Amino acid sequence: MIKKKILNASVSSATALSAFFILAIVAVVMGNIIIEGSSTVTWEFLTGKPTEGMTQGGIFPAIFGTFLLVVIMSIIGVPIGTITAIYLTEYANQHSPFARLIRFAVNTLAGVPAIVFGLFGLGFFIQFVGSSMDKALLPAGELRWGQPNILWASLTMAILTLPVVIVSVEEALKSVPRELREASLALGATKFETIWKIVLPNSLAGMLTGGILAVSRGAGEVAPILFTGAAYFLPKLPNSLSDQFMELGYHIYIMSTQSPDVEATRGIQYATTLVLLVLTFALNFSAIFLRYRVRKNMAH
Amino acid sequence: MNELKTKIRVENFNFYYDKKHALKNISMNVPEHRVTALIGPSGCGKSTFLRSLNRMNDLIEHTRCDGTVVVDNVNIYDEAIDVVELRKKVGMIFQRSNPFPKSIYDNVAYGPRINNIKEKKQLDEIVERSLIRAALWDEVKDDLSKSGLALSGGQQQRLCIARAVAVDPEILLMDEPASALDPLATTKIEELIHELKEKYTIVIVTHNMQQAARVSDFTAFFYMGEQIEFDETKKIFTMPGKKQTEDYITGRFG
Numbered sequence: 408m409i410k411k412k413i414l415n416a417s418v419s420s421a422t423a424l425s426a427f428f429i430l431a432i433v434a435v436v437m438g439n440i441i442i443e444g445s446s447t448v449t450w451e452f453l454t455g456k457p458t459e460g461m462t463q464g465g466i467f468p469a470i471f472g473t474f475l476l477v478v479i480m481s482i483i484g485v486p487i488g489t490i491t492a493i494y495l496t497e498y499a500n501q502h503s504p505f506a507r508l509i510r511f512a513v514n515t516l517a518g519v520p521a522i523v524f525g526l527f528g529l530g531f532f533i534q535f536v537g538s539s540m541d542k543a544l545l546p547a548g549e550l551r552w553g554q555p556n557i558l559w560a561s562l563t564m565a566i567l568t569l570p571v572v573i574v575s576v577e578e579a580l581k582s583v584p585r586e587l588r589e590a591s592l593a594l595g596a597t598k599f600e601t602i603w604k605i606v607l608p609n610s611l612a613g614m615l616t617g618g619i620l621a622v623s624r625g626a627g628e629v630a631p632i633l634f635t636g637a638a639y640f641l642p643k644l645p646n647s648l649s650d651q652f653m654e655l656g657y658h659i660y661i662m663s664t665q666s667p668d669v670e671a672t673r674g675i676q677y678a679t680t681l682v683l684l685v686l687t688f689a690l691n692f693s694a695i696f697l698r699y700r701v702r703k704n705m706a707h
Numbered sequence: 708m709n710e711l712k713t714k715i716r717v718e719n720f721n722f723y724y725d726k727k728h729a730l731k732n733i734s735m736n737v738p739e740h741r742v743t744a745l746i747g748p749s750g751c752g753k754s755t756f757l758r759s760l761n762r763m764n765d766l767i768e769h770t771r772c773d774g775t776v777v778v779d780n781v782n783i784y785d786e787a788i789d790v791v792e793l794r795k796k797v798g799m800i801f802q803r804s805n806p807f808p809k810s811i812y813d814n815v816a817y818g819p820r821i822n823n824i825k826e827k828k829q830l831d832e833i834v835e836r837s838l839i840r841a842a843l844w845d846e847v848k849d850d851l852s853k854s855g856l857a858l859s860g861g862q863q864q865r866l867c868i869a870r871a872v873a874v875d876p877e878i879l880l881m882d883e884p885a886s887a888l889d890p891l892a893t894t895k896i897e898e899l900i901h902e903l904k905e906k907y908t909i910v911i912v913t914h915n916m917q918q919a920a921r922v923s924d925f926t927a928f929f930y931m932g933e934q935i936e937f938d939e940t941k942k943i944f945t946m947p948g949k950k951q952t953e954d955y956i957t958g959r960f961g
Contacts (some may be wrong), residue, residue, distance in 0.1 A: 500768065586805035590867070593763060594818040594874055595795030604817070609808060 440684065444677030452678060461640060461662060462671040466679050471644055472652035473686070476561055476632070477622045479648075484565030485618050488572025495573070496580040497602055517570035521630035528563030528635035529555075551649050558648040560636025567631050568621035575620060579613020580606060616694045623690035627683070629656040639665065655683040711738035714878060714908040715760060720774035722755055722764070729755050731932045733774070737925075742900060742909045744923035744940065746916065747955070751929040753912045757880050760910060761797040762790050778878070795822070798876035802883040804863035806855030806870070811838075811847050814855045814866055818874035833873055840906075841869035842899050861892025868899065872907070879903065881911040885918065897922050916956055920944050928952045 455465025491509070499506035537552035537559065545551055552558075583606050591601040607614075629637075638651040639661055645652045659679050662672045715737035722730035730752045737743050745753040758764045760776060762783060775782050783793050795818075806814050815834045824830060834851070838844040843865040847853070855866050864884055871879060881900070885893040900909060900922045913919050919926055920940060927937040928951075936943065936952045947953045 502768075584805070586801060586803060587807060589763065589766070589799075589801065590805045590807065590870075591817070592766065593761065593794055593799035593801075594821065594870065595791050596818075596821050597791050600821055604821075605807060 437684075440677055440681050443674070444679075444681035447674040447678035448681060452675075453682070456642070457640060457675075460667060462666070462668055462675070466653075466655070466658060466675070466682065468641055468644055469653040469655045469658040469679070470682065472557070472637075472654045473626055473656075473683075475557060475645065475652060476564060476636075476654060477625050479557065479561035480564040480568065480625050481618055481622055483562060484568050484621060485572055485614075487565070488569050488617070488621075489576050489614060491569075492573045492576035492580060493602065496577050497598070497606070513570050513573050516566070517574075521567060521628050522633070524563055524567045524631040525633050525635060527566075528559055528631060532559040532562055533635065555634065555636040555638075555651055556649045557636050557645050557652045560632040560652070563631045563635045564625045564628065567628065568625050571621045571624055572617050575617025576610070576614050579610035579617065582613060583609045612697050612700055616697045619690050619694040619697070623687045623694070626690070627656060627687050629654070629660055632657060655679060655686070659683065711741065713737065714739040714778065715910075716775075716777040718775045718777070720756075720759065720772065720776060722752070722759060722772040723770060724755075724767070725769045729932050730759070730772075733934045735927060735934065735937050737908065737910060739908050740904055740906075741924040742904050742911060742922050743925040743927065744919035745910065745912045745927050745929060746914075746919050747929035747935075749914075752932040753927075753929045754882055756929065757882055757910060757912050758799075760878070760880055761794050761799055763794075763799065765790065795874050796876055797878045797880060798871035798874065800864070800867055800871055800879065800881040800884045802886055804860060804867050804887070806858070806863050806866050808854065808856055810852045811855050811858070811866060812851040815869050815873050817870060822874065834869075837869040837873040838866075840872050840903070841865045842895065842902075843869055859892070861888050861895055864888060864892070864896060865899065868896075868903075872903075876907065878908045878910070881909065883912050883914060886914060893918070916944075916958075928955060930955070 452465040453470065454467050456468060457466065458464035491513075495506060495509060499509070533553060533555060537554065540552040541550060587605050587609065588601055591605045592598070596604070632654060636651055637654045637657040641651060641653055659676060662676050662679070663669060666672050713736040715735075717733055717735045717737070720730060720733040721728065733756060745756060747753050755764065759772065760778075760783075764770055764772070772784065774784075776784060778793075778797065781788070807817060809817070812834055815837050816830050819830060819833050824833070835844065835848075838847065843862060846862060847858070847866075855863065858866060864887075868879075868884075884900075885896045888896065897918065900911065903909060904924075911919075911923065913922075923940045925938065926940045926943040928935045928943065928947075928949075930951055936947060936949050938948065942948075943952060944956060947956065
């Protein structure tokens with residue numbers, strides 16, 4: 408009996424300890440960043456340009472670039488992902504080889520390392536699609552699309568986040584009860600009318616959740632844009648799809664590894680990291696909140 | 708029985724779930740403007756049969772059927788049949804009330820809107836008429852914008868009936884429409900069924916023998932996928948022709 412009690416007590420304290428360990432890591436990381444970074448995050452920092460070889464000034468171009476990146480990425484990725492998910496849940500025969508192949512592809516895509524997407528973007532979008540466009544559209548030798556830009560970076564990011572969108576939209580669609588679909592069909596609605604008027608409106612919040620999760624995933628990735636569009640430093644904001652852009656994650660990376668004076672940028676590094684973290688956390692929390700709302704509505 | 712017009716004529720109908728033979732050689736003439744009840748123990752095929760009458764079983768993968776189901780002289784399993792048109796003509800009420808998460812008005816107007824009725828005045832009329840027909844109008848007329856989900860269980864089921872009659876069907880299929888309701892709400896639905904048969908031909912699946920006896924004019928008894936007996940309800944419940952029917956309605960098995 409005593410043996411059992413000792414075993415029981417030690418297992419429960421071991422599990423509690425490892426749980427506490429996780430909490431402690433989060434607390435140390437967050438605490439460190441908040442303490443070191445918060446004093447640098449000022450209005451001028453959020454709205455200004457980097458100056459003095461990026462040892463002074465703000466990060467507005469990087470915030471703007473990140474924003475633009477995820478917006479273009481969503482405009483391209485969310486519709487494609489949503490339509491794929493609609494096909495998979497509503498139209499495809501669940502056991503057909505084709506549907507299985509697509510699901511297998513989605514899962515594989517989800518497991519591919521981000522840097523591979525970056526290389527794919529470089530090889531496919533820039534060197535193949537972009538160069539071909541230049542050859543077709545511009546006088547020989549001129550370069551416009553065959554080099555890194557925000558369009559190719561966004562497309563690469565859209566492909567990276569596609570599995571996130573597909574899986575969450577599929578879940579949202581599946582959460583619409585069969586009874587509602589049957590009610591609609593029994594009234595003489597076609598399958599398309601049922602999807603359009605009943606299934607999609609009732610899974611809208613779930614789809615939004617998917618979109619937000621994709622955006623927060625995209626905002627946190629650097630590898631895919633490394634070769635496809637992010638710039639070290641730009642004096643002006645991008646104003647065309649063929650322009651390069653600055654991005655928060657990439658900005659942190661170059662300031663901590665490529666800056667001529669890493670020590671001098673320490674405060675900016677912390678502050679930029681804080682901004683990026685707050686941004687992705689805010690997106691994740693809004694996704695969780697939305698999902699909670701959906702579940703509550705469905706429980707009626 | 709001869710003077711009654713047949714609305715649905717079923718001949719040698721078989722239905723299979725994958726390899727399971729769920730309905731065996733069913734033949735039945737469902738009379739117009741009468742209530743026909745389908746009774747039998749769980750899994751006997753009565754719901755499957757009901758769902759065959761508006762081809763809702765088409766939605767289930769790996770099923771097939773043969774034989775004929777003729778509604779108004781048209782075989783509904785004919786390849787040329789438009790299932791969507793069929794389902795407008797043959798409405799369905801489900802076991803669990805399933806209003807859309809929309810307002811009462813939008814629930815009832817859903818069917819007409821699909822049929823391209825867009826004019827507000829016309830929709831208003833249809834909604835009012837349908838809700839009156841489903842005996843719900845007086846309870847909800849002051850707040851048609853309220854969510855259908857905010858209604859009580861019995862009211863929700865009547866809303867579903869209103870939604871079904873809004874597309875002007877000729878036949879109403881009811882799959883245990885009162886099984887989830889309290890006795891008072893059940894009584895209301897039963898009274899309603901009695902009124903509805905003047906305009907519609909009704910086929911109802913029920914677990915409740917008293918209910919079948921109360922609401923129906925004809926009764927079919929199903930057992931293990933076979934139709935054991937089909938006759939006037941009076942006759943089925945007073946002097947059934949088959950021993951199995953008698954055993955079932957007297958509660959000896961079920």
